Amino acid sequence: MNERTKILHHGDTPEKYFGAVNPPVVHASLFGYRTVEEFRAVNRDPFHQPVYHREYNPTVGVLEEKIAMLEHAEAGIAFSSGMGAITAPLLALLSHGDHLLVIDSVYGPTRQFCNDTLTRMGIQVEYFSAAESANLAPRLKDNTRLIYLESPGSLTFEIQDIEAVTRLARARGIYTIIDNSWATPLYQKPLDMGVDIVVHSGTKYIAGHSDLTLGLLACSEALFKKIKPTAVLLGAVLSPDDAYLALRGLRTLPLRMAQHQESALKIARWLASRPEVREVLHPGLPTFPGYELAKRQMTGYSSLFSFRLQPGTAEARRAFVDTLELFLIGYSWGGYESLMLPLDRAFAGEPDWRARRGLDDDLFRTSIGLEDPDDLIADLERGLAAWRAAMD
Ligand SMILES: Cc1ncc(COP(=O)(O)O)c(C=O)c1O
Incomplete structure (x- = not known):
């Protein structure tokens, strides 16, 4: 099925909601149960079952399914801003003493987060140019844990050689993240080029109407298990209203x-x-x-x-x-x-x-x-x- 068709219907379940063609906006901080058995059952998987909004919400869940589908990923996570989607995987995957390589043309506040917060946590941050992306081998260290890309950049649009970076990174067990906001999931599929994690400022084209801030992340099931608990603890969760607006925006993307x-x-x-x-x-x-x-x-x-x-x-x-x-x-x-x-x-x-x-x-x-x-x-x-x- 063509992606243009899937973007309209993927994740819709009108039969669950009186035939309503749009998913309902579920306003609920908590979800309550009548029996201990039911409560225990949903608590076995609180990231995919309705227990507490910060962990899972059905309206937000439809959006997460859609971004995973579009990015050819197994799992998605929605955030209340692009910076939420960017900071959560960095905090989840990096530890004191790790080395992080970041594209020099990265979005300003991402750079600020790396220079201020990550540096303060004892993470060694270095920047590389788009030209160096063709062969990053000389820039790698024994403790290089993660490479952060943003292609194209958002001021002067530097293009990085994604496959050259991921080939090297995969061979050495180094994670890769890319900010894919400029191209959108329609025009660039980073996971197909070996990237581990895609992040978006969905505030831009995905929402498309300048009426909300939104972050989206897509990755494998294994990485979801590593990132989602940190995301839940950081608390940059998307509201069901904004998830609804984002779903509405996606239909015309x-x-x-x-x-x-x-x-x-x-x-x-x-x-x-x-x-x-x-x-x-x-x-x-x-x-x-x-x-x-x-x-x-x-x-x-x-x-x-x-x-x-x-x-x-x-x-x-x-x-x-x-x-x-x-x-x-x-x-x-x-x-x-x-x-x-x-x-x-x-x-x-x-x-x-x-x-x-x-x-x-x-x-x-x-x-x-x-x-x-x-x-x-x-x-x-x-x-x-x-x-x-x-x-x-
Ligand atoms: C390339 C890029 N990435 C990330 C962000 C951050 O997104 P947000 O403002 O939704 O937190 C922006 C915002 O302008 C951006 O331009």
Whole structure:
């Protein structure tokens, strides 16, 4: 059965709920039983049976089944944010004295968690570049326990060689985690490439409507047994209401992603043709440094990309963004609405790190929403005219 069909119906059991086609939103912190026998029976597997919401909830459970199906995994765990999904496996799998390798272009707060919390716990954290991912052997140590990937990155979209990393990691018993938020489970299947654990900020495309924060994790049954108890103790659990919204978002994910992809490629190509634009960083453009690898690892592209204007003044850059009517300025991405984020020096990051990422004042990141792409192009045209006027 095609994934587009499965995403609609997988895990639905209308016969259990009066024929209701959507799973009900089960509002219950606890689940009560009449007999000791029943109570003991559900307590034998509290991570899959209704006992207490922090461990299992039927609405959240349907979402967990769906993410496992989409990621070709045996098990899924939902969290109240992407950071919940990222921090739980790191805390569950790493111990004092372990060495952790992290992609240098990793999402800022993930980096902060590694540098602050994990370092304080006595875990040795080191970063590697996307180029090094083709052969990480020289960076491995006897105590390397885990390698953390995020491909593509979310500012300048560095593509890592996933299979080269997992081949090495598997041979040495090292765990691998990947943040798959950019490509979504539709366009990249990391577990098929040997990755152990996939995490998502479901806040982005999966929820898709900028109305909740959501984290999702998918892995084997054996890893679920290692990670789930820590997840339950950390307590970043998803509410049944937000699980419902996420399930609703997932039903239209294939349709939305097809439109996001088409619109973003059209706008990226249009921007690349403009004299005011020096460079467009979109993994689906042949001019992008990681284009060939991206094509091998992914079956599609989402709609978050960056572009660099010609060297300009602060006034011109501000005129460009302030003139836009359809693009709000904001950090998140993957929703129905278009966004424009200036990556100038006011944006976080140590100078060294900014230089390694190629972040300068003329760089902007855009999330292309579901508006008509020609309306977005007309808006950008007005913005570029304002940039030109301010440069004169
Ligand atoms: C690539 C990436 N991973 C993880 C996260 C964290 O997700 P959340 O904000 O849902 O905690 C984000 C959020 O912006 C992100 O961009």
